[in-house]
Amino acid sequence: MDNTAVEQRLSALDGWQRDAHDSQCIIKTYRFKNYYETMAFVNAAAWIAHRQDHHPDLVVGYRECTVSYTTHSAGGLTEKDFACAAKLDALFAL
Amino acid sequence: MDNTAVEQRLSALDGWQRDAHDSQCIIKTYRFKNYYETMAFVNAAAWIAHRQDHHPDLVVGYRECTVSYTTHSAGGLTEKDFACAAKLDALFAL
Numbered sequence: 636m637d638n639t640a641v642e643q644r645l646s647a648l649d650g651w652q653r654d655a656h657d658s659q660c661i662i663k664t665y666r667f668k669n670y671y672e673t674m675a676f677v678n679a680a681a682w683i684a685h686r687q688d689h690h691p692d693l694v695v696g697y698r699e700c701t702v703s704y705t706t707h708s709a710g711g712l713t714e715k716d717f718a719c720a721a722k723l724d725a726l727f728a729l
Numbered sequence: 730m731d732n733t734a735v736e737q738r739l740s741a742l743d744g745w746q747r748d749a750h751d752s753q754c755i756i757k758t759y760r761f762k763n764y765y766e767t768m769a770f771v772n773a774a775a776w777i778a779h780r781q782d783h784h785p786d787l788v789v790g791y792r793e794c795t796v797s798y799t800t801h802s803a804g805g806l807t808e809k810d811f812a813c814a815a816k817l818d819a820l821f822a823l
Contacts, residue, residue, distance in 0.1 A: 670784055674775045677789070681768045690764055695771070695787040 636712045644717040651720050654703060659711040661720060664701040665727055676700055679726055689719050730806045738811040745814050748797060753805040755814060758795040759821055770794055773820055783813050 645651055645661065654660035667673040677695055680702065684690045694701040702723055704716040739745055739755065748754035761767040771789055774796065778784045788795040796817055798810040 670775070670778065674772070677771060678768070681764070684764065690791045693787070693789040695789060697784045 636714075641712055644714075648717065648720055649724055657705070660703045660705040661712065661716055662701055662703045663720065663723070664699050665723075666699045668698070670697050673698060673700055676727070680723060683719065683722050683726060687715075687719050687722065689715050691719065691723075730808075735806055738808075742811065742814055743818055751799070754797045754799040755806065755810055756795055756797045757814065757817070758793050759817075760793045762792070764791050767792060767794055770821070774817060777813065777816050777820060781809075781813050781816065783809050785813065785817075 641653070641661075645653070648663075651661050651663045654662045665676060667676060673695060677693060677700055680691070680693065680700070689704070689706075692703040694703070702720075704719055705711065706713040706715055735747070735755075739747070742757075745755050745757045748756045759770060761770060767789060771787060771794055774785070774787065774794070783798070783800075786797040788797070796814075798813055799805065800807040800809055
């Protein structure tokens with residue numbers, strides 16, 4: 636996926652950006668009230684990962700979770716990454 | 730906690746090491762059969778985090794989870810970090 640396509644898809648999302656350390660990943664940090672809420676989100680994100688058969692890396696802290704999508708099988712970003720990013724935003728807004 | 734104390738406590742654990750990027754953290758990567766097993770471990774680790782009121786950072790991939798302990802309130806490593814690291818090893822061995 637070329638830069639223009641990536642920028643276009645990022646602009647359609649809320650708060651997602653390229654990982655500064657890996658331009659072939661998109662990341663977003665979600666913030667929560669406490670550890671219970673954080674872990675509940677992690678499990679809900681895992682539900683989406685299972686259903687979509689597309690598994691982001693998660694960095695889990697006390698009150699935040701950073702989600703990182705890339706498509707390893709394609710060696711970079713694909714439409715699937717952006718589709719799943721949108722699903723996580725939808726999950727967060729439920 | 731001085732270097733000698735840290736090294737002594739690490740030597741009593743299995744596979745834990747200082748984070749190369751942050752000497753005030755200890756880390757270990759646990760590996761799993763699949764995403765289901767990984768997420769089950771994440772939840773069990775969260776159980777220990779709740780019970781101990783000491784919350785590691787978790788980096789969650791498809792078949793692995795890297796656990797990182799430090800004591801933010803102390804600005805570095807404490808006995809609590811090593812005690813919780815041992816509990817995670819005990820959890821993994823259950």
